[in-house]
Amino acid sequence: MTDVECIVVGAGIAGLAAAATLRSKGCAAVVLEAGARAGGSAWSERIDGHLVERGPNTFRVAPAMDEFAREQGLSPLLLKALPASGERFLVRGGRLVAVPMGLVAFARTPLLTRGGKLRLLAEPFVRGSDASGESVAEFATRRFGGEARDALIAPFLTGVYAGDEHQLGAEAVFPSLVAAERRSGSVVRGLLAQAFRGGPKARAGTWSGAAGISSLTDALAAPLGDALRLSARASAIAFENGAYRVEIETESGAQTVRSKALVLALPADPASRLLGALDAEAAKALGSIESAPVASVALSVASDATRVPVRGFGYLVPRGEGEVLLGCLFSSRLFAGRAPAGRELLTLLAAGRRKPAAIDWSDDQLLAALLAEVDAVLGLREAPRVLSITRWPRAVAQPGRDHPRLVEGARARLARFPRLALAGAHLDGVAFGEALASGARAARQVMEER
């Protein structure tokens, strides 16, 4: 039995952010990680002269992340995407169509009919209601109309959640839009009012780390030294005499660590399994959060080997326009130095809620289906070089209609356990920056209870 000051379980970005926050507040945290490397789904790798992201590709720098980066000295590592990557595309009728980013482009876009555009513009005049318990599809239809839902919002959900607008909950997916409607009776009026009020704003643009997303997780993992225990899976938790006993399985056998403070920074499933011994109801609630599988495939193509030029951010594939492929990022156009001269790096995201079974397909079957879909849109003049295929059976949490109440309920039931906090992307937002912020918050909660 080893006694330590604080235990963090999970060394994804949530757990690493929790550990860094704890340590900067004077609490020497030990981090237990089941895998052989830190970072969780954040995983950048140099392959054959390309900088490949096997998991998340980019992130937003919201105020909480900005503050964390400043406090932890990570700001110099943040890298903004190239300006030309601001152009984004959707597939429509087998061709790439630019997503309208301004009013003139909106007026001209073929993605919506005139009626669909007018319905979208009428949002400020649509009577306000409350989105509690609504799916994203219901909320979007009510506020913006069915056309905007299908042409713009559903593809966006494919990109971020690999999910389905009929199953995802509006309150969890669009918290700021739902709050704007609650405040002002209209999303647009609410957002405009908030913009005039001022306050901290997210940094403009899309971001990564200087050497990929792993720059950030590596920078947070490095100072932990021996306090980061890799290949150490937490297998059971108990609360006894005011302390948490965490049983761990390691390559050299079973061990036990004990501490008065515990942050569980795990995906929903393992968090649920571990919490079962503390509170069955909270465990059940977290265990009910579903997730979507994603396969990430990195391809290298010669810059002149596609009939449609590779430029901009990349494209999303709306339902009905593809079977397995959800989207294709033009990674070498997002950030400089991601591919050798004369080559382009494409990152394909596949499966999701659209075709979950594809996560179990063989490499050959998956590649054949994906290359056919890419070829149909980009026109491949030669076979791309396959750099990596990474399968994430539980890639992205799928917060449903009652997600905020479900998470609140689980936290309320666990509130009787002192200095225990939850973190991770399944709780308050599925994005990388939101997972980071959840870890920093969990650490502060544990410290405040001291």
Ligand SMILES: Cc1cc2nc3c(=O)[nH]c(=O)nc-3n(C[C@H](O)[C@H](O)[C@H](O)COP(=O)(O)OP(=O)(O)OC[C@H]3O[C@@H](n4cnc5c(N)ncnc54)[C@H](O)[C@@H]3O)c2cc1C
């Ligand atoms: C393919 C893919 C693409 C994505 N793209 C983007 C994107 O472009 N932008 C974006 O913002 N977000 C994206 N995301 C989401 C983003 O990656 C996540 O929100 C974030 O990385 C989750 O961090 P986390 O720390 O909550 O969880 P994880 O990264 O899953 O970390 C949890 C850690 O816990 C460990 N663990 C599990 N069980 C145990 C146990 N019993 N004991 C000890 N350790 C355990 C795991 O090994 C893992 O390291 C993507 C995700 C995937 C999979």
